[in-house]
Amino acid sequence: MKKITYLLTGVFLFVAVNGVKAQASQECNIKYNLFKGDVTNKKYDAAKPNLEYLLTNCPSLSVNIYKLGERIAENTGDHGLAKRIYEGRLTHFPKKSPARVHGDYANYMYKNKLGTNDEIFGILDKAFKLGAKNMGVKNILRYFELVVEKYKDSDPQKVFDTYDEAVESVQEKLDDYSKRLAVLVPKEEAGTLDSKEKKKLNAARVNSSSLGQVEGGLDSKISEIATCERLIPIYTRDFEANKTNGIWLRRAVSRMYNKGCQEDPLFEKLASAYADATQSADAFNFVAGVLEKNGDKKGAADMRKKAFDLETDPIKKAQLKLREAQGARGSRGRALALEALKYNPNYGKAYLYIASLYQKSANSCGSDVFEKRMVYVAALNKALKAQRVDPGCGAGRYIKSYRANIPSKKLIFQKGVASGSSHRIGCWIGETVRVP
Incomplete structure (x- = not known):
């Protein structure tokens, strides 16, 4: 009789506990759906009570609690909530993009002036060690700036190693975008891009451009000590x-x-x-x-x-060929750079090298000021092409320089040629361009 009583009691407790769990789970799902709806409709204050419930009672229900929670903290200026969200996500979803999460947390602290440089450095250091490639581009540069500030005198090798890892990560990202652009740019030129591909192309250009700026920032910083x-x-x-x-x-x-x-x-x-x-x-x-x-x-x-x-990698073959080109000059340098472009048609640095060769020949490829300045038009065209196919190559400063040296309207008028007419550049360049 006692055994039957114990058995019945155990069954009752099992059913009761699982009933409570089911009810709690149901309550979590209800709160989660209400929370998602409020965030989607940008009702951030209304979403906060349900977010608090989820963080306390069902923190492992979904990573979206934390993703959407970031938007609530950001839009309500609740720094304490932000801390709970970032740290909670790293606790309950430690394998879901940890490098990016650490980086985003550091960025939030930096933007809102919440921590010291050492505290922010500590979080970024964790992100970098987890994988620099998975960090946001601004955080890669910010981390390196902090490393330079911290170690440039006491441990320059640490600065060099960090620079190498950062540049390699940026270059890896740039190579990924270059491969995407190699597929999408020809379709754009042929007018066959669909709406989805247009979005992908725009994203690739924007992200590639941002990475190029970071690469330039890294180079600028390292040049001070290297x-x-x-x-x-x-x-x-x-x-x-x-x-x-x-x-x-x-x-x-x-x-x-x-x-x-x-x-x-x-x-x-x-x-x-x-x-x-x-x-x-x-x-x-x-x-x-x-x-x-x-x-x-x-x-x-x-x-x-x-x-x-x-x-065997065509992108690396292009890099090898360009390095060879950089040891040559004039038509030989251009020929080698053009070979590099056969392996990577979106290799902006190859176009920029050709542009630099043109610019260096400006004074010897014309008999008067107008003809010499038209060489800059050819250089500008190559730099513009570089920017279009490879936004991360750093073409902006070249474009600005070349554009400042093309013939002015006054010079064109004095030469007696029409704007938009063709002009053949002589010497080894041998290229036909349009008068500005």
Whole structure:
């Protein structure tokens, strides 16, 4: 009899507990739907009581509680609520875009002046370590600025490493958008984009442009401290410990190259070690530059071919070809840049390099001021093309410079030509453009 009594009691308790749970779950769903409706209709104050209930009683119901909750905190200026939302999301949905969430939390604190630089740095540091590629573009730059401020004197290597990781993440994002643009831009030119594709193209251009600005900001900051005078002693000191570390060598060689430190014997030492450690296309291309500098033109050409043949990614093939172009001048430089564009038609930096070659030849490709200034029209056209196909390439400043040097209306009038008429540019450029 006692056993039957215990059994019945257990069944009753099981049913009662599960009934309470079901009722609580039902209440959570009701509150959640009311909450969603209010947020959708921008009734943020009305949504707050249900949000409070959800945060307290059903915090793991849906990640949308936190996504929509951010909008409530933002629009009501409730900083305490924002803290609960960001920290609650990281607690209950730790695998749902944690890098971006940390970054957004830091951005909220920065925008609303809620924390010290050290507190904001701590949150951004977590985001960066979780994956810089998944951070918002502004937060990547803000984090790097804080790293520079914090370590530029005490630990410059920390600054260099952070810069490398940040730039690599930005470049990875840019490459992703470049691949999207390669599909969408030809459709735009053919007039076959549908409405969905137009939105994708616009998003790719906007995001690519933002990334380009961040890349420029990173370069601007690193240029303040990454001088040959500072790099050479650091890399000389750390070479032995890293002479088989492919990542360290790649970053060291790239920075020495970008800062124009190739004349120092250390550059050749780094390039050779990089090639030995990785046997990569990128490494062989640096070695080709060393061979050419030492007068071995045939060896350099063979090494470049080896690097190019080894690479399989068309975007990286384009980058290798452009690097080769940057070591050439005039028609040879243009031909190599055009080859790069065969592998990546949306490679804005290749167009910009051609534009720079034109600009450098302005004084020698015309017999009078008008003809010389028309060379800037050809350069401007290439820069505008770069901006259109690759918004992240940083074409803006080139466009501004070239546009400032095209023929004025007065000069066009004095020359006696009509605006909109064709003009053939001579010398090696050999291009026909329109008079402004």
